[in-house]
Amino acid sequence: MYEVFFETIQKQVSLTKKDQAILKSYLTPKKLRKKQYLLQEGDVCKFVAFVEKGVLRSYTIGEKGNEHIIQFAIEGWLISDLYSFLTAEPATYTIDAIEDCELLLISKGAHEDLLHKLPVYETWIRLQITSAYIALQKRLTSVISLPLEERYQGFTALYPHIVQRVPQHMIASYMGLTPETLSRVRKKITTRR
Amino acid sequence: MYEVFFETIQKQVSLTKKDQAILKSYLTPKKLRKKQYLLQEGDVCKFVAFVEKGVLRSYTIGEKGNEHIIQFAIEGWLISDLYSFLTAEPATYTIDAIEDCELLLISKGAHEDLLHKLPVYETWIRLQITSAYIALQKRLTSVISLPLEERYQGFTALYPHIVQRVPQHMIASYMGLTPETLSRVRKKITTRR
DNA sequence: AAATAGTCTTGATTAAAATCAATGAAACGG
DNA sequence: CCGTTTCATTGATTTTAATCAAGACTATTT
Structure with a gap:
């Protein structure tokens, strides 16, 4: 259940056995069936989800009920409504499962504890967000220029x-x-x- | 010359006098006249620039010479070709000054040293990238949905x-x-x- | 197995934005 | 100060993508 998670992290930072144990103690496993919601627009997003298995999407719902997909997430990726997660404002995105999924949830409390207790966690998060940012910038570039x-x-x-x-x-x-x-x-x- | 910089940072993390001195020692001031390049497509991006004064833009240049602006940066913002900066690959973006500018440059070496020596620096960078990511996601959302x-x-x-x-x-x-x-x-x- | 919901494609029409072209106004440099 | 580059607007036309509508094929459910 945690294989993909630790494998993914260790591509970017190295973890001692102890680090792994601490990290693991903060994760909440969750299974999701195809089409089930992980987050609904309007609710406060209480977690960042790591995808161990499956595919999810986040999207906004327009006035006429039309969906606009913002992100897909497959094995090894994180998905969340980050703004809602960090500010506790209602989520603007909906997240649901495109296939049956196995997730590891990082709650707000876990996230904050880990940032303080585990320097490698902060580094990992920084690197994750950095690459997410770069990928998003490339996507935007292609949308407005190609x-x-x-x-x-x-x-x-x-x-x-x-x-x-x-x-x-x-x-x-x-x-x-x-x-x-x-x-x-x-x-x-x-x-x- | 460093007022905006320290003011901006201290909105997110607190700095001791010593932190400030260390940080300052790693910054390179640079002035840029209107229309001057800070970075040209194809060159490797050697820095992240903090804007003390002025306005800049980063953009790609299409096949027919048409420009597609990716980002503006005004006082208190960072601008760079982050992908090129981190990987040392040739830049895909061009950056130039829309007004006369005063910048503080953080070189690759400075960036790496600071990440190790100064935990608040890593935290500041993480917070910066996080909010840049969220802003970019909002922008993308509005492009594809509004x-x-x-x-x-x-x-x-x-x-x-x-x-x-x-x-x-x-x-x-x-x-x-x-x-x-x-x-x-x-x-x-x-x-x- | 039949019914149903979901998916992709294709055609015809409408709507939206790009392109081409021209003009006037403001800002800039010598 | 004048000439020049830059900038914003408007109109006419072309191109591009959305919308509307229908049909075929697939997977899922009962």
């Missing part, structure tokens, strides 16, 4: 595992397109070969 | 100081629009009152 086809190809090149596991209309939503438009973009790409 | 008018109004509400100091066509670029479209969006908003 034509649709390149944007889609960039996405598939970067996240082939997500493309395989997530329905296309969700990828369209992630890219800010309608499913019809994405379908046509794909057609254009494949017929050109 | 109609143009609301996007522009959201921007002006959030960054009134930037709107005042930066030409409109740059704001259009930041929003991923042509200047003509932004002009029409603005007209629509004002005539409606």
